[in-house]
Amino acid sequence: MPTILDVAERAGVSRSTVSRVLTNSGRVDPETKQKVLAAMKELNYQPSQVARNLRRQETKLIAVLISCISNPFFGSLVQGMEEVAARKGYHVILCNTGEDPIRQMEYLQMLEKKQVDGVILTALRNSLDEVKAYLKYGPIVLASEYVEDDSLPAVVIDNIKAAERVTEHLILKGHKRIGFINGPEHSILCRDRQKGYIQTLEKYKIPASHDLIRYSDFTIEGGFTCAKQLLVLEEKPSAIFAANDDMAVGVMQAVQEQGLRIPQDVSVVGFDNIQISRVVQPNLTTIDQPIFQIGVKSMELLMSCLEGNVLEDKRIVLEANLCIREST
Amino acid sequence: MPTILDVAERAGVSRSTVSRVLTNSGRVDPETKQKVLAAMKELNYQPSQVARNLRRQETKLIAVLISCISNPFFGSLVQGMEEVAARKGYHVILCNTGEDPIRQMEYLQMLEKKQVDGVILTALRNSLDEVKAYLKYGPIVLASEYVEDDSLPAVVIDNIKAAERVTEHLILKGHKRIGFINGPEHSILCRDRQKGYIQTLEKYKIPASHDLIRYSDFTIEGGFTCAKQLLVLEEKPSAIFAANDDMAVGVMQAVQEQGLRIPQDVSVVGFDNIQISRVVQPNLTTIDQPIFQIGVKSMELLMSCLEGNVLEDKRIVLEANLCIREST
DNA sequence: CTGAAAGCGCTTACAG
DNA sequence: CTGAAAGCGCTTACAG
Numbered sequence: 001m002p003t004i005l006d007v008a009e010r011a012g013v014s015r016s017t018v019s020r021v022l023t024n025s026g027r028v029d030p031e032t033k034q035k036v037l038a039a040m041k042e043l044n045y046q047p048s049q050v051a052r053n054l055r056r057q058e059t060k061l062i063a064v065l066i067s068c069i070s071n072p073f074f075g076s077l078v079q080g081m082e083e084v085a086a087r088k089g090y091h092v093i094l095c096n097t098g099e100d101p102i103r104q105m106e107y108l109q110m111l112e113k114k115q116v117d118g119v120i121l122t123a124l125r126n127s128l129d130e131v132k133a134y135l136k137y138g139p140i141v142l143a144s145e146y147v148e149d150d151s152l153p154a155v156v157i158d159n160i161k162a163a164e165r166v167t168e169h170l171i172l173k174g175h176k177r178i179g180f181i182n183g184p185e186h187s188i189l190c191r192d193r194q195k196g197y198i199q200t201l202e203k204y205k206i207p208a209s210h211d212l213i214r215y216s217d218f219t220i221e222g223g224f225t226c227a228k229q230l231l232v233l234e235e236k237p238s239a240i241f242a243a244n245d246d247m248a249v250g251v252m253q254a255v256q257e258q259g260l261r262i263p264q265d266v267s268v269v270g271f272d273n274i275q276i277s278r279v280v281q282p283n284l285t286t287i288d289q290p291i292f293q294i295g296v297k298s299m300e301l302l303m304s305c306l307e308g309n310v311l312e313d314k315r316i317v318l319e320a321n322l323c324i325r326e327s328t
Numbered sequence: 329m330p331t332i333l334d335v336a337e338r339a340g341v342s343r344s345t346v347s348r349v350l351t352n353s354g355r356v357d358p359e360t361k362q363k364v365l366a367a368m369k370e371l372n373y374q375p376s377q378v379a380r381n382l383r384r385q386e387t388k389l390i391a392v393l394i395s396c397i398s399n400p401f402f403g404s405l406v407q408g409m410e411e412v413a414a415r416k417g418y419h420v421i422l423c424n425t426g427e428d429p430i431r432q433m434e435y436l437q438m439l440e441k442k443q444v445d446g447v448i449l450t451a452l453r454n455s456l457d458e459v460k461a462y463l464k465y466g467p468i469v470l471a472s473e474y475v476e477d478d479s480l481p482a483v484v485i486d487n488i489k490a491a492e493r494v495t496e497h498l499i500l501k502g503h504k505r506i507g508f509i510n511g512p513e514h515s516i517l518c519r520d521r522q523k524g525y526i527q528t529l530e531k532y533k534i535p536a537s538h539d540l541i542r543y544s545d546f547t548i549e550g551g552f553t554c555a556k557q558l559l560v561l562e563e564k565p566s567a568i569f570a571a572n573d574d575m576a577v578g579v580m581q582a583v584q585e586q587g588l589r590i591p592q593d594v595s596v597v598g599f600d601n602i603q604i605s606r607v608v609q610p611n612l613t614t615i616d617q618p619i620f621q622i623g624v625k626s627m628e629l630l631m632s633c634l635e636g637n638v639l640e641d642k643r644i645v646l647e648a649n650l651c652i653r654e655s656t
Numbered sequence: 657c658t659g660a661a662a663g664c665g666c667t668t669a670c671a672g
Numbered sequence: 673c674t675g676a677a678a679g680c681g682c683t684t685a686c687a688g
Contacts, residue, residue, distance in 0.1 A: 001442075001465075003665055014675045019667055026668095027673055049443040050381045051665030054680050059378060061421070069410065070403040070620075079398040082424050086431075091438075093389070094422045096410050103414075110419075114329075114681095115377040137329075220607070249607055279548070279577055281609045292398075331681055342659045347683055354684095355657050379681030382664050442665095 002043040011039035022047055060090050062302065063116040065107050067099045067123055072274050073244070073291060077122060077143060080295020088303050090117075101125040111137040118302045121145060123187075128152075139305035143298035144291075146188060150314040153305070155298040157320040159189050162287045163196025163241075165322045166269050169285075170239045171204050173328060175267065179212045179230040179237035181223055181247050190215075193243050193271070212237055216247055223250025231258055231266075238266060239328070245270035245277045248284055252327070267328040282326035290318050330371040339367035350375055390630060391444040393423045393435050395451055400602050401572070401619060405450060405471060408623020416631050418445070429453040439465040446630045449473060451515075456480075467633035471626035472619075474516060478642040481633070483626040485648040487517050490615045491524025491569075493650045494597050497613075498567045499532050501656060503595065507540045507558040507565035509551055509575050518543075521571050521599070540565055544575055551578025559586055559594075566594060567656070573598035573605045576612055580655070595656040610654035618646050 004022075008015045013032060020026045021036045028036075039045075053059050062085055066074040082092045093116060095107040104125055110116045111134050118139045124131065128147055134140060142154035170178050180197050183190040194213070201208045211233060216222035223242050230237055231254060240255075242248035248270030255266045262268055262282055270277055270286035277284035297316055305311065332350075336343045341360060348354045349364045356364075367373075381387045390413055394402040410420045421444060423435040432453050438444045439462050446467045452459065456475055462468060470482035498506050508525050511518040522541070529536045539561060544550035551570050558565055559582060568583075570576035576598030583594045590596055590610055598605055598614035605612035625644055633639065 004667095005665080015666080016668080016675055016677095017673090020674090023667075029673055032673080046437065046440045048382075048665050049438075049441040050378065050385075050387060051680090052667075053378045054376075054382045054682085055665080055667045057378075057680070064422075068407065069397065070400065070407040072398065072400050072403065075398040075400065075403045078422065079396065079424060082397065082422055086424070091421045091423070091443075094392075094406065094410055094420045096407065096414070109374065110377075112374045113377040115419075220603075275548075276604065276607060279604060279608060332683095333681080343682080344659055344661095344684080345657090348658090351683075357657055360657080376681050379664090380683075382666085383681080383683045385664070 001048075002045045004045075004047065006043055007036065007039045007045050010043060011035045057114070059115060059117050061093055061116040062090055062299070063093045063095050063107055063110050063119045065095045065097050065104060065119065065121050065123070067097055069094060069096055072276070073272060074122065076274070076291040077295040080292040080297075081120060081143070081299040082295075084296050084299035084303065090303070097123070097125070099123060099125055105130065108134050111140075118306055120298055120302060139302055141298050141302045141305070144189070144289075144294050146315065148188065153301055153311055153314045153316075155294050155301060155316045155318065157289055157294075157318050159192035160196040160199070162271070162289075162320045162322075163193040164200045165196075166241050166271070166287060167197050167200035168204075169322055169324065169328065170241065170267060170269065171200065171206065173239070173267065175237075175239040176206055177209075177212065177235060177237045177239075178206075179214075179227075179240040181214045181216055181226045181230075181240060181242040181251065183216065183218045183243045183247075185215050190243055197241065218244050218246055220246050220250040220253070223247025224254045225250070227251040227254035231255065231260075239269070240266060241269045241271075243271050245272045245274050245284060245286055248286065248327075249276055249280050252280060252284070263326070263328050269328055273323055277323075277325070285325045285328040286323050287320050288323045289320050293318055329376075330373045332373075332375065334371055335364065335367045335373050338371060339363045385442070387443060387445050388418050389421055389444040390418050390627070391421045391423050391435055391438050391447045393425050393432060393447065393449050393451070395425055395427045397422060397424055400604070401600055402450065404602070404619040405623040408620040408625075409448060409471070409627040410623075412624050412627035412631065418631070425451070425453070427451060427453055433458065436462050439468075446634055448626055448630060467630055469626050469630045469633070472517070472617075472622050474643065476516065481629055481639055481642045481644075483622050483629060483644045483646065485617055485622075485646050487520035488524040488527070490599070490617075490648045490650075491521040492528045493524075494569050494599070494615060495525050495528035496532075497650055497652065498569065498595060498597065498656065499528065499534065501567075501595065503565075503567040504534055505537075505540065505563060505565045505567070506534075507542075507555075507568040509542045509544055509554045509558075509568060509570040509579065511544065511546045511571045511575075513543050518571055525569065546572050546574055548574050548578040548581070551575030552582045553578070555579040555582035559583065559588075567597070568594060569597045569599075571599050573600045573602050573612060573614055576614065576655075577604055577608055580608060580612070591654070591656050597656055601651055605651075605653070613653045613656040614651050615648050616651040617648050621646055 097103045146154035214226035273288040277286045425431045474482035542554035601616040605614045
C-alpha cells in the first residue's frame with residue numbers, strides 16, 4: 001500500500017504538497033499538481049481514511065440505532081438516512097439494539113470513543129439524562145421517536161392528530177365501539193396515539209372504555225392475540241384501530257378466523273402504510289406515515305448539526321394523512 | 329476528552345503501562361493495574377478507537393453491500409450479519425448500491441482506503457476481475473450471491489435443486505403448463521433457478537416453452553405485469569412459479585383480478601419464504617430460503633478470513649426446503 | 657514488571 | 673507556491 005510519502009517522493013515534492021492536492025486546499029502550482037496527480041495514478045494511491053480521521057478528529061461515520069433491521073418500517077427509515085449520508089460523504093453504521101437499553105448504551109459509546117461523528121436514535125429506551133450525557137461528544141437526533149420537552153432534535157409526525165383522524169373516520173362511519181390495540185405503553189408515540197383516540201371519542205361524546213384498549217408489541221401475533229380478546233367481549237367492537245400495520249394484519253386474521261367479514265362486520269385500521277397494508281385482503285385503511293422522508297430529514301438534520309449550524313426548530317413535523325382503503 | 333497520557337499522569341505511570349492494561353496484554357503488577365483502572369474511571373476515559381485503528385491497521389468495520397435495505401429480504405440478511413459482527417466486536421457499515429455498478433465500486437474502495445476490514449457482497453454487478461482486484465486489500469465474501477468458478481467464498485443455497493423441487497411439486501400435482509417468472513437474466517441465481525425448472529420439465533418429458541418464461545425485476549409490480557401476459561396466452565398456464573415471493577404476490581393479484589381462483593384455476597409458487605408469503609391469501613407455497621442464516625454464516629466466514637484462517641470450502645451450501653401452503 | 661522511543665499516515669499552521 | 677515540523681492518540685517491540 002503506497003502512502004503519501006511514496007507519492008511525494010515519486011512526484012519530487014513534499015508530503016505537504018501532496019496533501020494539498022489531495023484536499024484541494026491552498027495554492028498549488030498547476031504544473032506541480034499535475035506531477036502529483038500523475039504520481040498518485042501511477043502508484044494507484046488511495047489516502048488512508050483512518051489516518052485522515054485521526055488527524056482531523058472526525059470519522060464521517062454515523063451510528064443509526066434501530067431495534068431490528070428486518071422490520072420493513074426500519075428498513076425504509078434507514079434507506080432514507082443512508083441515501084442522504086452517502087450524498088454528503090458519510091457512511092452509516094447499522095446498530096441493532098433489539099430494544100435492549102444496555103446495547104443502546106453500548107452503541108452510544110461509539111460517540112465517546114470517536115468512532116462516529118453523530119448518532120440517530122429511533123427509539124429511546126434509556127433515561128433522557130443518560131442519553132443527553134453523550135451530547136458533549138457529538139450530535140444526537142431522533143427519528144420518528146421524540147421527547148416531551150423537545151430537548152433533543154427530532155423528526156416526527158403528529159401522532160395525536162393522526163390518531164384523531166383515524167378515530168373520527170370510524171365514528172363518522174357510524175362506529176361507536178372502537179377497539180384500540182396500542183404498542184408498548186412506555187412509548188411516547190403510543191401514548192400520543194392513544195391520546196388522539198381518547199380525545200376524539202370524548203369530542204363525539206362516546207364513552208371510552210378500558211375494556212377496548214390493549215397494549216401489545218407491534219407484531220402480527222400480538223395484534224392477533226389482542227384482537228381475539230376484543231372479539232369475545234360481551235359488547236364487542238365493530239371497529240378496531242391498531243397502532244401499526246403489522247398488528248392490524250394480526251387483527252384481520254383474528255377477525256377472519258372468527259368468520260367475520262371486513263369491513264361489513266368489523267372495520268380495521270392500521271398505522272404506517274407499509275407495503276403489507278396494500279397486499280393484505282381487503283386492503284388496509286391506514287395512516288400514511290412518511291417513513292422514508294423521516295429518514296431523509298433526520299439525517300439532514302444531523303448533517304446540519306455536524307456542520308455547526310444551530311437548530312432553530314428542535315422538532316420537525318411531517319404530514320401524515322389517512323389513507324382510506326377497503327377495510328373500513 | 330482525556331487521552332491515554334492524562335490517564336498515565338494521573339496514575340503516575342507511563343503510557344505504555346496504561347496501554348497494557350487497556351489491551352490486557354503483557355504483565356502488569358496488580359497494584360499498578362488498580363491505580364490505572366482508578367485513574368481511567370476518575371477521568372471517565374474512553375480510548376480513541378480511531379487512534380487504535382491507525383496504529384493497528386484495522387478498523388473493526390465491515391462493509392455490507394446490498395441493493396436496497398427497505399427490501400425485507402435484505403433486512404433479514406443484514407440482521408443475521410449484524411448480530412454476528414456485534415458479537416465479535418465488529419460493526420457493519422450499510423451500503424445501499426441500488427444495483428448500481430458504479431456505487432458498488434465506490435463502496436469497494438472503502439477496503440482500499442482502509443476504511444473497513446472486509447466486505448460482504450449480496451449482488452455482483454461488476455466483472456469478477458474488477459472485484460477480485462480488491463482482494464489484496466482484504467477479504468470479500470458473497471452472501472446468497474455466488475460465482476461460477478467459486479473463486480470467491482460464498483454462502484448460498486442450491487438454487488437448481490430448489491427450483492427442481494418446486495417444478496416437481498407442480499408436475500406431481502398434475503400441472504403440465506407451468507409458467508416461470510424469473511428475475512434478471514444476468515443473475516446466476518436466476519439462471520440456476522431456470523435451469524432447475526427446465527431440467528425437471530425435461531425429466532418428466534414436458535416440453536419447455538419460451539412463451540411460458542418471463543424475466544422481471546423481483547417486484548410485486550413486475551410479477552403482476554408478467555402474470556397478466558401469461559394469462560392471456562392461448563394456452564395459458566395452470567401454474568405459475570415466480571423466482572421470489574414479491575413477484576409471486578404480484579402473480580396472485582393478477583390471477584385474482586382475472587376472476588380466477590388460487591389454486592383451483594391457477595396454482596402459484598414463490599421463492600424465499602419472507603413474511604409476506606404467510607400473510608397473503610391464500611398462503612403462498614414457497615421455497616424456505618434460510619435468509620437470516622445466510623447472513624449469519626457469511627459474516628462468520630468473513631470473520632474467519634479476518635482471523636487469518638484459510639478456507640477449506642469456498643462455498644457453503646445451506647438447506648432450502650419447499651414449504652407447501654394453500655396456493656398449490 | 658515498566659518506560660522511552662518509534663511509528664501508524666495523514667493535515668495544518670508556520671516560515672520562507 | 674512550497675517544505676519542515678509538530679501532532680492526532682494510540683500500540684508495540686526493545687531495553688532494562
